[in-house]
Amino acid sequence: MARKKGRDISGWLIVDKPAGMTSTAVVNKVRWALGAKKAGHAGTLDPEATGVLAVALGEATKTVPFVTDALKAYRFTVRLGQSTNTDDAEGEVTGTSEARPSDDEIKAALGGFVGQIMQVPPQFSAVKIDGERAYKRARDGETMEIEARPLWVEELLLTDRPDADHVELEMTCGKGGYVRSVARDLGEALGCLGHVVTLRRIWSGPFEAEDGITLEEIERLAKSPELDEKLLPLEVGLAELPELKCTPEGAARLRNGNPGMVIPGDVDYGDEAWASLDGHAVAVGVFKAGELHPNRVFVQG
Missing domain, CATH: 2.30.130.10 (PUA domain)
Structure with a gap:
């Protein structure tokens, strides 16, 4: 069996993920830039989402579950009045509504999404249905019955209302949460429909987006000692x-x-x-x- 090429380098690199890239593509870029033998991440972000993507290298990959299990926070914008088949702006509009709830109505509805809730993942998600990813079946036009799963939501707040059609929210939750599902279900609860238009993970466990390195900087520092110096010790992943x-x-x-x-x-x-x-x-x-x-x-x- 051929041995994996690369350096035995261990630690965490906190990336401020850009929109338009998959989490796997970011991990591959980090592995290449550091010449690392082994890398993984602690929690997938949707391709259009931005923010904290914690990339573990070498022995730090053994601490990934502890970061994945930790609380994390998201800042996101919901477009009211429209539902889409992907529950975000990338999908096709499947329904519209002229209803526009007031700020007070929105705040009252948010209470139903705090604590231990049951959440149905989006049709376009990585959930496995009969051994196949849901998004693959959804792309073929299939509509699936996806089982609801528990999610702990620590906090869900209305932070801004730029206009009648948009609300900005912040959510702190446990692992396995789908922000797109929150937007979809909130729109249904309010009777106005809704989907996510922007999504940013602002922190995850011990890692903050503001401390993250950009992809441009990773490419600029690739294969250099300066990039090695950006690594955090694997012990940071054990903070919980x-x-x-x-x-x-x-x-x-x-x-x-x-x-x-x-x-x-x-x-x-x-x-x-x-x-x-x-x-x-x-x-x-x-x-x-x-x-x-x-x-x-x-x-x-």
Whole structure:
């Protein structure tokens, strides 16, 4: 089997994704620019969406689930009075309405989208239906019954009303949320229809869009030490988990996949945590009786 070419480089590069690119294309550009062997991202953005796309490299890919599971925030604009088959401005208009709710009516309706809600993903989404992506079947003209799934919405606020046809909203939610579904369902709840026209992820877990690097800058700094310096350590991806320090002996055992002694901290029996030695992540695992039982081990030079 041919070995993957590239550098064994680890860390996070936070990209301020431009509109018009898929998340996979951005990851591929980052991998090329850094000459990295391995890369992935923590949460897909629609091609026309902008904002935080956290790209993990090397050993940092093992921390992706912890960033994906963290809260994230979106700023988006909803066009009232029209529904589309994609629930955004890229699709075909499927319905229109002359109704235009007041600001107070909109604010009142937003309450129904906060807390633990059930959400049906868009027809054009990456959800798998009988083993095939929904968007592929939707492109063939098929309309599918997509099962609703739970979503935690921490906050949903009306931030601006530029005109009668548009509202600007900010939403903080857990993983698996579709902003396009919120726009669609809000329009239906208000009796006026609606779809997303702009979407920006402003933060995701520990990462902020304002700290992100642009694609233009990535291309300008490609293959240079300056781009390496933009990398954040993989430990940043563990910000949502408690840290426990370990001894060199404990670290050696953990690196071999065995339970290792850690210094007790603010962690209860059975809690998930990560162990560090001299500030560097050694493993993620479950704390039991003074030891961390690893389920992810980091290989750092």
